Amino acid sequence: MCGIVGILGNSPAVPRMMESLKRLEYRGYDSAGVATVTSAGLNRRRAPGKLSALSDVLAAAPLEGDSGIGHTRWATHGEPTENNAHPHQTERVAIVHNGIIENFKSLKNELSGTGATFEGDTDTEVVARLLTRYLEDGNAPRDAFQATLARLEGAFALCVLINGEENLMFGAREGSPLVVGTGQGENFLGSDAMALAGLSNQLIYLEDGDWAEITRDTVQIFDRNNTAVQRPVSISQVAATMIDKGNHRHFMQKEIYEQPTVVAQALGRYLDPINGRVKLPDAPFDLATIPKITLVACGTSFYAAQVARYWIEKIARVPVDVDIASEFRYRDPVYAENGLSIFISQSGETMDTLAALRHARAAGQHIASIVNVLGSTMARESDMVLPIHAGPEVGVASTKAFTCQLSVLAAFAVQLASAKGRIDDAAVAAYVAELEHAPTLMAKILRKDEEIEAIAQDISGARDILFVGRGIYFPIAMEGALKLKEISYIHAEGYAAGELKHGPIALIDENVPVIGIAPNDDLSGKTISNLQEIMARKGKVILLSDTDSTAADNMYAHFQMPTAGDLITPILYALPVQLLAYYAAVEKGTDVDMPRNLAKSVTVE
Ligand code: M6R
DSSP states (O other), rough: OOOOEEEEEESOHHHHHHHHEEEHHOOOOSSSEEEEEEEEEEEEEESSSSSSHHHHHHHOOOOSSEEEEEEOOOSSSSSSSSTSSSSOOOOOEEEEEEEETTTTHHHHHHHHTTTTOOOOHHHHHHHHHHHHHHTTTTHHHHHHHHHHHHHHEEEEEEEEEETTTTEEEEEEEESSSOOEESSSSEEESSHHHHTTTTTEEEEEEEOOTTTEEEOOEEEEOOTTTEEEEOOOOOOOOOOOGGOOOOOOSHHHHHHTTHHHHHHHHHHHHHETTTTTEOOOOOOOOOOGGOOOOEEEHHHHHHHHHHHHHHIIIIIOOOOOEEEEEHHHGGGOOOOTTTTTEEEESSSOOOOOHHHHHHHHHHHTTEEEEESTTTTTTHHHHHSSEEEOOOOOOSSSSSSHHHHHHHHHHHHHHHHHHHHHHHSSSHHHHHHHHHHHHHHHHHHHHHHTTHHHHHHHHHTTTOSEEEEEOTHHHHHHHHHHHHHHHHHHHOOOEEEEEGGGTTTGGGSSSOOOEEEEESSSSTTTHHHHHHHHHHHHTTOOEEEESSSSGGGGGTSSSSEEEOOTTTTTTHHHHHHHHHHHHHHHHHHHHHOOOOOTTOOSSSOOO
C-alpha cells in the first residue's frame, strides 16, 4: 500500500527520491517523507497530506546527501499526522516500511519497559526503536538488522539507513513486495518497478523472507535462514515516460481514452486473426481435462471475474465458482480435483488475492494468474500467467486494466471451449473476429464522450445513484457503481434489474437517477420492463443501449451504444460507466486520481 524508495547514489538523492515518490503516490497519499544520511548524520523531512506538502517543506528546508530513503503512506496504524509519517528515525537509524507489524504492541511494551519513548502511534516506529536497541547493545549493523527481523511478525517491506554508514542500506521483504535495482556505482530499493523507473531497469525481486545488504557497488541477498542466495535479474518494462499524464487532466482520463489502444495490444498477444485462433501461453496442465474453474479477485478485478463466469459457463460449459478474495479462504472452499484456480489482479500484489492463491496452491489446484504487473508476486507464484498488457495504470480507479482483463478472459473462455471440444474451429474464428473488432467500437463510444459528460454533470448532485443490468451486465452495473462511489463519493449500488422489486425499489423517487444497462438482446425486454417500473415511481432512468430510441420513450436520457456481438458487448459497456464516474467526479471537484482513504495497491489484509 505504501510506496518505498531507497537510493545509494552519486548525486543528490532528494530530487531523485521525489521523482520516484511522484510515481509511487498512487500507492498511498496520506503523508510523505524522506531521510538522507551524510557525514553529518541522519536527517529527515516529513509532511502530512500529498507529496506537494513535502515539496513545500523541502523547499523551505532542503536536505543534502546522495543516499536516502523515501515513503508515501497509506495509513494503517495511526492517523496521517506528521509524527506518524515515515521515515521513522532515531539517533541511530531511519526506516520506511510498507505493511503491518502484527506483534508491534508486545514489542512496544517490551521497549517501553526498558526506557524507549515513542513519538507516534505507528507499528513502524517500533522497528526503528528495536533496531536501535540492538545497535546500542554493540551489534554490528548486519547483526542488528538480522536480530530485528527475527523479532518481527506480520507482512512488511523495510528499507533502512544507519547513522554513520553512508554506503550501506538494508532492505527486507516478508509478504510485501520489495525490489532491488542495480546501477553503475549506485544501487536502489523500491516497492515496485514504478519506484525504480528512471533509476534502474535491472531489477531483482526479493522473495518472502529475503533481506538485502546493499552498498553502492554490491548487493548481497540472504534468505530467511540468513543463507546467501542469488535471485534472478529481470529487465524492467516500465519506463519513466510511460508514467505521464500527457495532455490529459487526470491519469484516469488518460487511461480511459487509452483503452482502444491497450485492448488492441492485449488482444494482439492472444489472438491469431489470420488463422482465426486463440494462442495462450504454455501451461503445465491440459485445459481439456479441467473439470472446474475457480475465479478469485477483489474490487474491479472481481467484477471482471463475474463477467468471465458467464462466458466460461456459456461457451465452454465448465462450472465456475467466483469469490471475493478476502472471503475465499474463510469459507473453506470445496475444490475440484485437478481444478484450475485463476487469480485476477491488476497489481498482482493484492494481499487478499495472494493469500487466496496460496490457499489454492496448498490444496493442489492448478494456479493461473491474470495480472498487469509482470514481475508481481502473483505472476511469480503461478503455473500459468496471462498478462493483460495494459501498461502502467496509475489512477486509483481501475479502468483500462478492467477492459484488458475482460479481453484476456474472453480469449481464455474461447480457447477453453475449443480445448473441451464445445465449439468448432469456425466458431473460434468467429469469436476471434468479434474480439478483433472491439477496439474500433470502443473508439466509437469514446468519440461520443460529450454526451456522457452532459449526463454526468446533470446527475452529479444526486445523493444516490443505482446501476441495474441483467445477466452478464449485472457485474457491469456493480462495476459502474464502484467506479462512481470511489471517485465521486456519491452513494451508488449495482443491482440485478430483476432484484429491484425485492427491496431496493423502495429507494426510488424523483431524486434517484438509475442507469439501466440494457443491450438489445434476449434479456433486454425484461430489463426495460424493470426500468419502466422505476419510471412509474418517478425514478430518472438513463438508458445505455443499442436499442432504437422508441424503447427509450419517456426515459430521462438515452446513450446510444453501437451494436456488437454478445462476447464483446460487456467490454464496450464498461466505457460509458467509467466516463459517467469520471465526469461526475470532475464536476464535483474531487481528487479523481487519488480519492480519499484509498490506495492503488492494497497489500494488507
Ligand atoms: O490490483 P488488484 O486488481 O488486485 O486490485 C483490486 C482492487 O483493489 C481494485 O480493483 C479496486 O477495487 C479499484 N480501486 C477499483 O477501481
